[in-house]
Amino acid sequence: MDQTTAKWRVFELSFQGPREGNPFTEVSFCADFIHGEDSQRIGGFYDGDGVFRIRFLPQREGEWHYRTHSSAPALDGLCGAFLCTPPEPGSHGPVGVLDTFHFAHRDGTPFYPFGTTCYAWAHQNAALREQTLCTLGRSGFNKIRMCVFPKSYDYNRAEPECYPFAGSPQEGFDFTRPNPAFYQNLEDCIARLGELGIQADLILFHPYDRWGFATMGRQADMRYLRYLAARLAAFPNIWWAMANEYDLTEKSPGDWEALGSLLQEYDPYRHLCSIHNWGKFYDHGRPWITHCSIQRVDFYKTTENTTLWRQEYQKPVVVDECAYEGNINHCWGNITPQEMTRRFWEGVLRGGYVSHGETYVHPRDILWWSHGGELHGESPARIAFLRRLVESLPAPLSPAEEPAWSTDYYWDMTCGVIGEEVYLFYFGGYQPAFRVFDLPRGKRYRARLIDTWNMTDEELPGTHEGNFRLELPGRQYMAVLFLQDEA
Amino acid sequence: MDQTTAKWRVFELSFQGPREGNPFTEVSFCADFIHGEDSQRIGGFYDGDGVFRIRFLPQREGEWHYRTHSSAPALDGLCGAFLCTPPEPGSHGPVGVLDTFHFAHRDGTPFYPFGTTCYAWAHQNAALREQTLCTLGRSGFNKIRMCVFPKSYDYNRAEPECYPFAGSPQEGFDFTRPNPAFYQNLEDCIARLGELGIQADLILFHPYDRWGFATMGRQADMRYLRYLAARLAAFPNIWWAMANEYDLTEKSPGDWEALGSLLQEYDPYRHLCSIHNWGKFYDHGRPWITHCSIQRVDFYKTTENTTLWRQEYQKPVVVDECAYEGNINHCWGNITPQEMTRRFWEGVLRGGYVSHGETYVHPRDILWWSHGGELHGESPARIAFLRRLVESLPAPLSPAEEPAWSTDYYWDMTCGVIGEEVYLFYFGGYQPAFRVFDLPRGKRYRARLIDTWNMTDEELPGTHEGNFRLELPGRQYMAVLFLQDEA
Numbered sequence A, B: 001m002d003q004t005t006a007k008w009r010v011f012e013l014s015f016q017g018p019r020e021g022n023p024f025t026e027v028s029f030c031a032d033f034i035h036g037e038d039s040q041r042i043g044g045f046y047d048g049d050g051v052f053r054i055r056f057l058p059q060r061e062g063e064w065h066y067r068t069h070s071s072a073p074a075l076d077g078l079c080g081a082f083l084c085t086p087p088e089p090g091s092h093g094p095v096g097v098l099d100t101f102h103f104a105h106r107d108g109t110p111f112y113p114f115g116t117t118c119y120a121w122a123h124q125n126a127a128l129r130e131q132t133l134c135t136l137g138r139s140g141f142n143k144i145r146m147c148v149f150p151k152s153y154d155y156n157r158a159e160p161e162c163y164p165f166a167g168s169p170q171e172g173f174d175f176t177r178p179n180p181a182f183y184q185n186l187e188d189c190i191a192r193l194g195e196l197g198i199q200a201d202l203i204l205f206h207p208y209d210r211w212g213f214a215t216m217g218r219q220a221d222m223r224y225l226r227y228l229a230a231r232l233a234a235f236p237n238i239w240w241a242m243a244n245e246y247d248l249t250e251k252s253p254g255d256w257e258a259l260g261s262l263l264q265e266y267d268p269y270r271h272l273c274s275i276h277n278w279g280k281f282y283d284h285g286r287p288w289i290t291h292c293s294i295q296r297v298d299f300y301k302t303t304e305n306t307t308l309w310r311q312e313y314q315k316p317v318v319v320d321e322c323a324y325e326g327n328i329n330h331c332w333g334n335i336t337p338q339e340m341t342r343r344f345w346e347g348v349l350r351g352g353y354v355s356h357g358e359t360y361v362h363p364r365d366i367l368w369w370s371h372g373g374e375l376h377g378e379s380p381a382r383i384a385f386l387r388r389l390v391e392s393l394p395a396p397l398s399p400a401e402e403p404a405w406s407t408d409y410y411w412d413m414t415c416g417v418i419g420e421e422v423y424l425f426y427f428g429g430y431q432p433a434f435r436v437f438d439l440p441r442g443k444r445y446r447a448r449l450i451d452t453w454n455m456t457d458e459e460l461p462g463t464h465e466g467n468f469r470l471e472l473p474g475r476q477y478m479a480v481l482f483l484q485d486e487a
Helices: A126-138 A180-195 A218-232 A253-266 A303-313 A337-349 A379-392 B126-138 B180-195 B218-232 B253-266 B303-313 B337-349 B379-392
Strands: A003-006 A011-016 A029-035 A038-046 A051-056 A062-070 A079-085 A095-098 A102-105 A114-117 A143-147 A165-168 A172-178 A199-205 A238-243 A292-295 A317-321 A353-355 A414-418 A422-426 A434-438 A445-451 A456-459 A467-471 A478-484 B003-006 B011-016 B029-035 B038-046 B051-056 B062-070 B079-085 B095-098 B102-105 B114-117 B143-147 B165-168 B172-178 B199-205 B238-243 B292-295 B317-321 B353-355 B414-418 B422-426 B434-438 B445-451 B456-459 B467-471 B478-484
Touching: A011 A062, A011 A079, A029 A051, A038 A218, A051 A062, A051 A218, A114 A317, A114 A353, A114 A379, A126 A180, A172 A180, A172 A218, A180 A199, A180 A218, A199 A218, A218 A253, A238 A253, A292 A303, A303 A317, A303 A337, A317 A337, A337 A353, A337 A379, A337 A414, A337 A422, A422 A434, A434 A478, B011 B062, B011 B079, B029 B051, B038 B218, B051 B062, B051 B218, B114 B317, B114 B353, B114 B379, B126 B180, B172 B180, B172 B218, B180 B199, B180 B218, B199 B218, B218 B253, B238 B253, B292 B303, B303 B317, B303 B337, B317 B337, B337 B353, B337 B379, B337 B414, B337 B422, B422 B434, B434 B478
Parallel strands: A003 A079, A114 A143, A143 A199, A199 A238, A292 A317, A317 A353, B003 B079, B114 B143, B143 B199, B199 B238, B292 B317, B317 B353
Antiparallel strands: A011 A051, A029 A038, A029 A062, A038 A051, A062 A079, A095 A102, A165 A172, A414 A422, A422 A478, A434 A467, A445 A456, A445 A478, B011 B051, B029 B038, B029 B062, B038 B051, B062 B079, B095 B102, B165 B172, B414 B422, B422 B478, B434 B467, B445 B456, B445 B478
16 A cells, blocks of 8 residues: 555645646646545646645545546556545544534534634734634634635735735736645645634635636636635535625626536535625525525624524524624624624524624734734633533534423523523523523423623522522623433 | 683683582583684593592683583583683693604604603502602603503502502402592692603503403493593693503404594593504504504614614604613513613614613512612613703704715614704714714814713814714714814
8 A cells, every 4th residue: 555544634646747838727637536336536736836736535444546537648547545544533524514503524523613704814924824823723713714815905905925826916817827825825724724623614705806806707716616626625624605795796696606516516525615695695595505604684683583594594504794893993893792702692592603703903903803813802712611511512502492381481581402401591681680480391400500701600509390480690691501400 | 810820731620510320420521611713622520529620721821711511500501711821931831743753842842752661650659659759850751651550560469559440359340430539649640740841651551450450341441531531631741652562452453443543532632642562563653643652572673673663654753662771580671771771872863762661670679660769770870861962952863864975884883863964973882993984075063972871972172074084982882973063
């Protein structure tokens, strides 16, 4: 056996091939990877300097054989084999949809997205990228929204270090020639995130552009997706986000449908795929869309709508923009840490997922939401507290439905449940001094009083059943967790 | 001339009449009041002990003559005259609708309702009633929601001091015999409110009943309204609230239409008249309804909907229940003082009006919202601060519309305007460190920075015009007022 690789690790082959002409467009290159009766055709890509690569993510243990196919004789008919060993500890494979509304890795390990947003962090200088990774490693976030293309917008006026295509702003860009150095950096960022256990929710198109990358035309968009998939699809921690704010771009619904379907074809692993709105939601029911990536469309009511969106689309709901903790001028970037945290609780208890962002005014305009760097806010610690709580529960939460024995019970409390085993009540900005609860008859529950802001979690004495009153501290941001007593 | 009374003061006549049988139902009694060619027929009422009264609110100065009509010979054909003198200082007459969305007294003095809620204060003991009046006199509230009938509900389980009809809970009530003592107390309460400049927004029916007053039947309801109108309509500070939470009562839409129209007929002064919802709004477009008295129907978004409700009904919008400051178990009664204040600002800047309530847990269950007594909360001072600001402006506020020179300008700020003369921006729970404003070209504005929570109002140096940036303190609950510079 030539080589060995672990299941769910990138297996990469590289070969010398032709340099003349435009190897990006003029040389076809792929390989078949074969394991018994299982055969997968995997696209390769040109990485500059005459180097052609193929990346493959093996998802079965045992012996794999491969054979290349190319229009270039030097790259055609190359054969080899490798042994796929069991996954390394902590390696669970790509994330997919679980039970309609939730997520799990390929090995069945549940994945609860607690994401953040650093759109342009990969385009910043090396020192800032290192700081971002260091911050992420200490945070509780396990997903990050980030753009392939650089960003041109308020607070984002600097030129990126490197461009995705050959050329420059002065001379223009050649969309037929990707810039290998740009992608090598992007891959390094994605791999480093993978080491931290963080999913890269990679935004493929977005409207905030001054270089022409948002308006390359259908043919160039298709070549770009093919190249991107060949380079990146083998990374286990990739999620595809077709667009940020698709409805602010110049692409038509027909464009999105074509590009979405094409990406499915190019991606042999069928990574998660979403498309994010500015105003009007895309039809998240489309087959190439695996989950809803939502920007709130109401100024006041955001993740509280999670239940409705779940019902409408019957897919996982990730509220990727419900405004950010910060103090910039734009309303989407100046909510308090308390409100950011509250929006997480409202979404998560309804069986959805929520993303963080941070936009505090900074003397050198380094805002976490776009550039990464340091976190300055107070919500990340609270979000991590919620994540630990959710991960300690036996299964994902669902929004409570009115119990048969009561009416109007849940209307003034947010409640997430796991069957009749777990009830997690949350009072948000309200400040009750007590509440009356009404749990399923004939079952006994232990109770925990949780201060979601001060991050305390206190076991209350005794057990509770049926209809009972519980004293509460009369302050905001409290939750009560009832766990069925197994005794 | 027999007597003298000031315009917009209650003129009362009383006579001895028959006591036998049931004088409430068996004796008809009214009078015509004549001033030149103006003649008004005013219903009288039996006040017990053989006393019959007629109350009249003169709205024209000069000489008035009257002549009674009755089925009882002793009460028929009694004549007299009085001189109506100019109104006393501070007496402006009943409140009516001004310019579709606002309110003014009969003499044109604008009235901006900043109301509170003490449903059952008139049914409490004398000491508590005095304390309520004392508290109201020191507060900034100028309207109070209060019930005629006693209330049976959480925190309201005590028997009232007195009942509106003859009888008792044990023996039952005779709906043909109002209890004069009950009404004498109610009238005293209303008169005392009037002395404080407070409008009595009197709730005529409500569902929280254990004595049968909510289910007397159409005939008894009609007699009740006739009696009530005869006793109370002459009070200048009366507003009729046909129902609190009409949709929780057993009355049908037909009942409400009949009772609403009847009250119009019985009320010669056409006081303001509304009907308040629990869930579904009544059709506020009905002709007997002068303004919308709204309970918010969404758990999160309340007075932010004021603009929509104005558009829909084309009448003044008073959000009489958007939840109360407090810490009781029910979600409608445990918002923070900051949130109560914020809801006022959101409603008022959209050209609506908002009512306060307070529901803090109390060792003897004396909650302002129902019993009156003392205010314990922190929002009343802030509401009074807002009232002073609004009353200092040259006209009522309207919600800002998108200016022609800009798009998406107002979507993330709340803004109330008076033509192009006044712009009042509010950032609510958001905490911007600066904002860019865009005011009409060619006009100059002075600016004031207002901290709506800390109640500071600071004139900023210089003047502003067109598109400009303003530094803000990066904390919640800030407003900026721009006033056109006359210089």
